[in-house]
Amino acid sequence: MSATDYAVRAEGLRKRYAEKKTAGGGAYKLALDGFDLAVRAGTVHGLLGPNGAGKTTAVRALATLLRFDGGRAEVAGVDVARDPRLVRRRIGLAGQYAAVDEVMTGRQNLEMFGRLFHLGGRRAKARAGELLERFDLVDAADKSVGAYSGGMRRRLDLAASMILAPRVLFLDEPTTGLDPRGRGEVWDAVRALVAGGTTVLLTTQYLEEADKLASRITVIDRGRAIADDTPDGLKNRVGGDRVEVVVARAADLAAAARVIARVSVTEPETDEVALRAHAQVDDRVAALTEVARTLQDEGIAVEDIGLRRPSLDDVFLRLTGHRAELEAAA
């Protein structure tokens, strides 16, 4: 695969901040400590990590808002350190750290940003009209952004970052603080953008969000990429899928565990209270079919049977040794 297949590449990015003056003085905090990233063009790539892991620093560095101290980065085919201005012509930035003007209307915002993207008055106006329609904001176009709902604001934010149809869109925690409905709206918008050919780098603390949107995920912890894989691949690392059987009668639990053991790669575990037996399997569907048939042949009454995948929460815990910080108000 050639380098041009990647819309974003970072190699060994380093960024250190001077700590607030402490007793010792001269202390540094490494926000990025040799961070690597490769995002394929035309995909959604998730950057997942707890608060303070370096997600935002990484995005700000790649989006030219922050100079990095070491390493190399290339965005949309342009060296970030060498030509930040050209990078800015090819990227969009949306999310918690890029805002829209709250006093102006949605339309005024998009027209202003359009002129600042050097479209000129008439084209800025036309583009604003297109984007308002595309992001379903026509009805609210001439209302103050201050009166918008959270989801509408983020959609306007997305629209503003799409004015030049960027090759790479950085979405920094685009749904933080949104209610489930607003979150769904933003997810729909992101999917539509990717369908149009934009590459998206998405940072999030929500494991569900990365799982839903991203085709590949980089897990970041303490300024380093500690895993880079597909969502499924990450889950497989924790242990692949499990076949799980819930029996109707407690007396059958041991028999069910024996049936599962014939196809599983791990020793089956049983839960006497939930009447559940489960174990990890390799060949998912074949294993499930085999277990179902055998249970039926042996006359074991089954309440529930299925494949269970580990969640990204499990993945995170396994990779970092600590839990992802989930939002308090979830």
Place this chain on the structure above:
Amino acid sequence: MSTVKTEETEKRETDPNPAAPHPGDLYPAGPERRLYWALADCWNVTRRTLTHYQRQPVTIVWQLGFPIVSVLLYGFVFGEAMAVPGDGDYREFLMPGMFASTMAFGFMGTTMAVVTDSTKGVIDRFRSMPMAPSAVAAGRGVSDLLVACAELTILGVTALLIGWEAEGGAPAAAGAFGLLLLLRFSLIWVGVWLGLLVPNAEAAGGLYAVAFPLTMISSIFVAPSLMPSWLGPVAAWNPVSSTVTATRELFGQPVSGGTWIEENAVLMAVVWPLVITAVFLPLAVRRFQALSR
């Protein structure tokens, strides 16, 4: 409910640049084109602030109403009780002070606007765009100067209505207003610097506690010669005082305290703002650049 449309017109939408080239792109790449875009970007940022006033007329009513109320309060409540050197009329003495204090307090407006934009992420949005970085502050400055012109106009009309007159003639009066705007110009950079320095709008509000005595200990309301002997020189050397004394002179209502700083008020009303600009413009630029550090 589908909130977003993925329509077939995608191709057209991803290419917003058909047809005629933009006038700014007709220049050959280089300094001329950069200058064109720096000015265009500056004007677009200025327009944003003007749009704010247009959408929130109450803001501008407050902003312009405050000096009017001040003129009436100080002029009539204190007017008869205040002493003026040489037995002059206090309202006549006060007007140049009101002009200058409105200019001086203007930096708070700049600070507030900048801190709001930086905490809300608007400045980051601008920085992530291919626009001229200078336009972020320059646009702020231009719109602040336009507002200052409006404030001076309103104050001037109010002053004329209560019987004040510029007795020094039109050219001198124009010079006086020029000096007032020069003071305001220099304080834009103080405002931008402070706006990028303070963490949030609440902290910026606290600056009033510092700004108030800094403008009060000047010749705005009282001549330094009538202050305690230890305070008088401090007030006389306050940069705002030079502008006030200079405009009193140019409006044909001179009040001289006989000290060097007061005798050379017009000169110092040019020197002070230039010094302030020379110090705070680089500080503001450095602070802006430090955002990417």
